[in-house]
Amino acid sequence: MTGTANSSFDLVTGNGSVPRRPLRVALFGFGTVGRSVAQILADRTELADRIQLTHVINRDVERKRVPWVADSVCWTDSLDEALATHPDVVVEVMGGVDHAYGVVTRALAQGASVVTANKMLLAAHGPELLQLAGQNGAQIRFEAAVGGGVPLIHGVREGLSGDALTGVAGILNGTCNYILSRMAETDESMSVVLADAQQLGYAEADPTADIDGLDAAAKLVVLAGIAFRRHVRLAEIPRRTIRTIGSADFRYARRLGCTIRQISQIHARGEGFHAFVGPVLVGETSSFGRNAHANNVVTIYGRYGGESAFSGAGAGGPATAVAVVSDLLALTQRSGPSLEEWSPATFCEPPAQPYYLRFVVHDRPGILATIATALAEQGVNLDAVLQEPGYPKDALPFVITVEPCEEAALRQALAEITALDWHAQEPLALPMLVGEHP
Amino acid sequence: MTGTANSSFDLVTGNGSVPRRPLRVALFGFGTVGRSVAQILADRTELADRIQLTHVINRDVERKRVPWVADSVCWTDSLDEALATHPDVVVEVMGGVDHAYGVVTRALAQGASVVTANKMLLAAHGPELLQLAGQNGAQIRFEAAVGGGVPLIHGVREGLSGDALTGVAGILNGTCNYILSRMAETDESMSVVLADAQQLGYAEADPTADIDGLDAAAKLVVLAGIAFRRHVRLAEIPRRTIRTIGSADFRYARRLGCTIRQISQIHARGEGFHAFVGPVLVGETSSFGRNAHANNVVTIYGRYGGESAFSGAGAGGPATAVAVVSDLLALTQRSGPSLEEWSPATFCEPPAQPYYLRFVVHDRPGILATIATALAEQGVNLDAVLQEPGYPKDALPFVITVEPCEEAALRQALAEITALDWHAQEPLALPMLVGEHP
Numbered sequence: 001m002t003g004t005a006n007s008s009f010d011l012v013t014g015n016g017s018v019p020r021r022p023l024r025v026a027l028f029g030f031g032t033v034g035r036s037v038a039q040i041l042a043d044r045t046e047l048a049d050r051i052q053l054t055h056v057i058n059r060d061v062e063r064k065r066v067p068w069v070a071d072s073v074c075w076t077d078s079l080d081e082a083l084a085t086h087p088d089v090v091v092e093v094m095g096g097v098d099h100a101y102g103v104v105t106r107a108l109a110q111g112a113s114v115v116t117a118n119k120m121l122l123a124a125h126g127p128e129l130l131q132l133a134g135q136n137g138a139q140i141r142f143e144a145a146v147g148g149g150v151p152l153i154h155g156v157r158e159g160l161s162g163d164a165l166t167g168v169a170g171i172l173n174g175t176c177n178y179i180l181s182r183m184a185e186t187d188e189s190m191s192v193v194l195a196d197a198q199q200l201g202y203a204e205a206d207p208t209a210d211i212d213g214l215d216a217a218a219k220l221v222v223l224a225g226i227a228f229r230r231h232v233r234l235a236e237i238p239r240r241t242i243r244t245i246g247s248a249d250f251r252y253a254r255r256l257g258c259t260i261r262q263i264s265q266i267h268a269r270g271e272g273f274h275a276f277v278g279p280v281l282v283g284e285t286s287s288f289g290r291n292a293h294a295n296n297v298v299t300i301y302g303r304y305g306g307e308s309a310f311s312g313a314g315a316g317g318p319a320t321a322v323a324v325v326s327d328l329l330a331l332t333q334r335s336g337p338s339l340e341e342w343s344p345a346t347f348c349e350p351p352a353q354p355y356y357l358r359f360v361v362h363d364r365p366g367i368l369a370t371i372a373t374a375l376a377e378q379g380v381n382l383d384a385v386l387q388e389p390g391y392p393k394d395a396l397p398f399v400i401t402v403e404p405c406e407e408a409a410l411r412q413a414l415a416e417i418t419a420l421d422w423h424a425q426e427p428l429a430l431p432m433l434v435g436e437h438p
Numbered sequence: 439m440t441g442t443a444n445s446s447f448d449l450v451t452g453n454g455s456v457p458r459r460p461l462r463v464a465l466f467g468f469g470t471v472g473r474s475v476a477q478i479l480a481d482r483t484e485l486a487d488r489i490q491l492t493h494v495i496n497r498d499v500e501r502k503r504v505p506w507v508a509d510s511v512c513w514t515d516s517l518d519e520a521l522a523t524h525p526d527v528v529v530e531v532m533g534g535v536d537h538a539y540g541v542v543t544r545a546l547a548q549g550a551s552v553v554t555a556n557k558m559l560l561a562a563h564g565p566e567l568l569q570l571a572g573q574n575g576a577q578i579r580f581e582a583a584v585g586g587g588v589p590l591i592h593g594v595r596e597g598l599s600g601d602a603l604t605g606v607a608g609i610l611n612g613t614c615n616y617i618l619s620r621m622a623e624t625d626e627s628m629s630v631v632l633a634d635a636q637q638l639g640y641a642e643a644d645p646t647a648d649i650d651g652l653d654a655a656a657k658l659v660v661l662a663g664i665a666f667r668r669h670v671r672l673a674e675i676p677r678r679t680i681r682t683i684g685s686a687d688f689r690y691a692r693r694l695g696c697t698i699r700q701i702s703q704i705h706a707r708g709e710g711f712h713a714f715v716g717p718v719l720v721g722e723t724s725s726f727g728r729n730a731h732a733n734n735v736v737t738i739y740g741r742y743g744g745e746s747a748f749s750g751a752g753a754g755g756p757a758t759a760v761a762v763v764s765d766l767l768a769l770t771q772r773s774g775p776s777l778e779e780w781s782p783a784t785f786c787e788p789p790a791q792p793y794y795l796r797f798v799v800h801d802r803p804g805i806l807a808t809i810a811t812a813l814a815e816q817g818v819n820l821d822a823v824l825q826e827p828g829y830p831k832d833a834l835p836f837v838i839t840v841e842p843c844e845e846a847a848l849r850q851a852l853a854e855i856t857a858l859d860w861h862a863q864e865p866l867a868l869p870m871l872v873g874e875h876p
Contacts (some may be wrong), residue, residue, distance in 0.1 A: 040742055041640075044602060143597060149743030151597020158596065159589020161579060162763025164482060291729065304478055305587030305751060305760040311725075313747035321745040325600025334772050 026410030029094030036321030117144035123218035149319030163302030167267035178261035213239035230345035240278030272348030467532030474759030555582035560657035579765035587757030601740030607703035612732030614700035651677035668783035678716030710786030
């Protein structure tokens with residue numbers, strides 16, 4: 001072999017010789033995902049000549065020990081101890097950014113490949129970690145970081161590599177999807193459904209990262225890396241919370257043949273990209289609108305192949321562990337360093353799109369005229385005005401939809417409108433993803 | 439490098455060294471797909487240092503010549519001429535089995551890898567071709583053989599390799615899906631919709647391979663190879679035509695909350711497999727029931743990851759060409775021989791499932807009692823009896839649905855019923871894919 005910095009890889013090369021020995025794997029983190037990884041490796045005995053679990057590393061590891069893991073596995077609290085044996089791969093499923101960063105960089109620096117499910121780590125340090133892997137003849141693989149068991153990363157990186165991809169849009173956060181699809185069905189309020197989701201384990205005690213879009217945005221950073229080989233900075237992705245969505249919004253959305261989902265999207269536009277994570281009106285019968293429970297669904301847009309969609313369980317120990325084991329198997333077949341790089345992406349304005357505007361007002365004459373005038377002054381055309389009966393006069397929700405317009409123009413108009421004194425709640429503007437995507 | 443039989447691959451190894459020169463590609467067949475492959479390679483100039491088109495081979499090639507292909511490309515009628523230059527890869531997009539078999543075996547025998555879109559070739563000769571590739575240090579890749587631009591093969595083979603897959607079910611034939619979804623919408627007859635589909639180019643002049651299920655069955659053979667590493671013999675897959683489906687069937691299906699689609703499925707059951715291609719009742723709001731036009735959608739079932747679904751354009755030059763180019767790019771990264779083998783699969787009986795039975799009779803008293811008795815004698819329980827008004831007495835369609843039963847028992851009962859003299863058409867039995875899959 002030529003050009004390989006790390007001799008441990010010679011033994012697992014896929015370049016014509018059958019592997020002489022299995023890939024030695026140190027598993028860092030024995031929570032839900034780590035446990036499921038060990039379970040699959042224990043169940044699927046036919047993989048034993050390709051993958052050998054050598055270490056389980058976890059803080060206070062003794063309380064984690066299970067009897068069904070092979071006796072040959074070393075249980076330890078110490079990363080040093082595991083790294084001293086020069087594993088071929090470190091699987092990082094501990095979560096968190098700073099500590100994981102230390103683990104992953106140390107592993108890569110000594111030429112071990114890394115398989116990780118850590119989207120936040122990749123969003124924060126992806127380009128640097130890819131580079132470090134390449135410099136050390138190692139790989140970093142992360143099928144598990146997005147979409148759990150949905151094989152998005154392999155599908156996009158390899159299956160669609162022949163296309164020139166133009167966009168990615170999807171439902172990447174199962175918690176938000178669970179909440180919004182439940183609200184659509186039951187007309188319950190956000191707080192009721194959220195409390196319920198927390199009790200059922202669909203939402204964390206602190207649901208901020210999910211419902212305010214940070215989790216989905218991190219996954220979008222990873223997908224953008226795969227689809228465009230560009231690094232989008234997490235902090236630069238515009239995010240909107242779903243907290244502002246109420247049952248009246250679903251009622252109005254239905255009138256428009258729509259429902260509401262948290263959508264994450266990034267599209268190439270000329271040399272730049274525009275991205276967004278937040279609640280969006282989507283067609284009720286579209287693949288996004290029909291996606292229920294905590295499932296994920298992602299559509300990839302290509303210049304040649306058109307739309308391809310992937311869907312499935314976005315999270316959960318076993319599904320995510322499938323992705324980790326798939327990455328391990330890929331490492332048994334494809335040796336050598338990562339050659340992938342993510343270069344910086346520049347942002348641009350999104351194209352004109354239609355919007356749903358919901359106002360909740362202390363009703364009085366002239367409000368509609370005022371709004372229409374402010375929109376008209378910015379060149380924003382009304383499409384429909386909807387007002388459902390049965391709401392109180394002092395907190396009256398009504399909806400205006402506008403024809404496709406520039407976001408900047410709408411923002412300007414809304415700033416003027418929001419400054420007026422008859423609002424009972426701050427106006428809500430949701431993009432409408434209807435008709436042709438993107 | 440060790441163990442590689444073909445020295446031409448040394449130059450394109452992905453095992454640590456950057457490729458020293460692009461992969462030299464001979465394109466065999468310049469029809470819709472071949473032309474689109476050349477188009478993508480011409481457009482995507484960033485691929486030029488990884489993939490170099492060297493030959494276009496086609497019968498009577500001069501009539502095919504286009505100006506936008508690089509001058510360096512040699513246009514020839516002669517496979518010999520192309521093979522004499524020892525290309526790294528032969529792309530086979532000519533179609534047909536016998537001639538393609540000759541081309542592919544000759545290429546593999548001299549150590550060239552093969553990228554093919556030819557499902558019939560793989561269904562007929564898959565295990566042999568994989569073996570031949572392996573023996574000669576070459577690969578055979580076929581992302582384009584199933585699902586056009588939908589990255590099923592990469593997604594299943596690599597993205598889901600960590601799972602223990604248990605089944606594959608999907609809509610693999612766009613022509614049938616176009617016909618059946620049109621019939622469901624318009625209540626037109628099969629012959630009207632088929633003629634229309636032929637005029638629009640959605641169906642061939644001879645539509646037999648599509649509507650009788652051979653095309654989908656060949657794709658199922660390829661998917662079974664990828665999902666289970668097993669070779670299912672094409673001739674052994676039970677197939678039913680969609681020709682027998684009439685507008686009355688859609689009317690009754692709707693009453694049951696269903697519609698009708700051509701479904702291809704194979705599921706592992708113990709040590710064996712059961713498979714089927716043909717019309718099936720599917721839930722109107724299921725992913726199969728909602729799949730419209732000529733799109734493909736495939737669900738993969740895994741023991742750990744549950745269901746993952748892939749969908750997109752199943753055919754068309756550009757989409758299929760994306761799959762070919764993706765395979766070429768994979769070859770630039772992963773050198774060495776195919777290590778994949780498909781061992782023979784054994785068939786078993788499918789599990790009990792519910793059925794839709796449609797009879798068209800010359801109406802007379804006692805028919806229902808006779809049918810019910812024949813079914814009861816085989817232990818088959820009725821679920822519902824449906825008879826819509828407005829049909830003539832001498833060709834009266836009505837429907838019986840039965841609870842899950844063994845196929846053999848149903849077949850026996852239907853054989854007895856079919857022998858009676860009051861049928862205006864042969865009875866139709868469709869499996870019902872409802873509730874939990876598979």
